Amino acid sequence: DVKVTQSSRYLVKRTGEKVFLECVQDMDHENMFWYRQDPGLGLRLIYFSYDVKMKEKGDIPEGYSVSREKKERFSLILESASTNQTSMYLCASRVTSEAFFGQGTRLTVV
Amino acid sequence: GESVGLHLPTLSVQEGDNSIINCAYSNSASDYFIWYKQESGKGPQFIIDIRSNMDKRQGQRVTVLLNKTVKHLSLQIAATQPGDSAVYFCAEFRGSARQLTFGSGTQLTVLP
Incomplete structure (x- = not known):
């Protein structure tokens, strides 16, 4: 069975903290994505990667960065978490x- | 800006009836259009896709129709069941940009 695993289901972080969201896939896919999902706004693309060490900005990259050091792992980084980054984060590979998709990480920034 | 969207945020149907979920798009360069289903507490799950050079594609109980003239996509679910209750997203894929872009979603509720 295909599997995309996100490291945390729920996270609570303080404003200003550096936050790492991890995603691992076991399908040897080249393309991986990070989305955030907010009510009424659907899934919005933050960043995607089409190969190791390659990354491209999506529609809403501000306040985020990513890392793809290995093919199976794609990390989303919030350099300095803010309350407007409270959201559901979804990782995908294709x-x-x-x-x-992974099961999602619900991040709350307080 | 958004290149795919959905017509209605919510849709309620009686169990056993057919459901039609609609989606509009603006980008003619899309390679594929895809429908995803998201159940509560889960990530989206692939239902069916259609290449941009096709008009219709059928799966198990689902049919996707693509009208390129009016840039409209629909998902038809036959004999809707309680397990079909979920949020449905249309998405477009453009190989040249490698991007998969989603619309805002329609919450389908199946009434007993």
Whole structure:
């Protein structure tokens, strides 16, 4: 079975903290994505990566960075967490038009 | 800006009826259009896709129709069941940009 695993289901962090969200896939996919999901706004693309050490900005990259040191792992970094980054974060990987998603990380910044 | 969107944020149907969920898009350069289903507490799950050079594709109980003239995409679910209650997203994939872009979603509620 295909698997995309996000390291945490729920996280609570303080404003100003550096936050790491980890995502691992076991399908040897080249393409990986980070989205945030907010009510009424659907899934918005933050960053994606099409190869190791390659990254491209999505629609809302401000306040975020990413790291792809190994093919199976794609990390999302909040350099200095703010309350407006409270959201559900979804990681995905794909090789064709079908993307596989993790279960999501609900991040609350207080 | 957003290149795919959905017409209605919510849709309620009676169990056993057919459901039609609509989506509009603006980007003619898309390679694929895809429908995803997201159940409560889970990540989105792939349902069906359609290449941009096709008009119709059928799966198990689902049919996707693509009207390129009016840039409209629909997902039809036959004999809707309680397990179909979820948020449905349309998405577009552009290989040249490697991006997968989602619309805002429609919450489908199946009434007993």
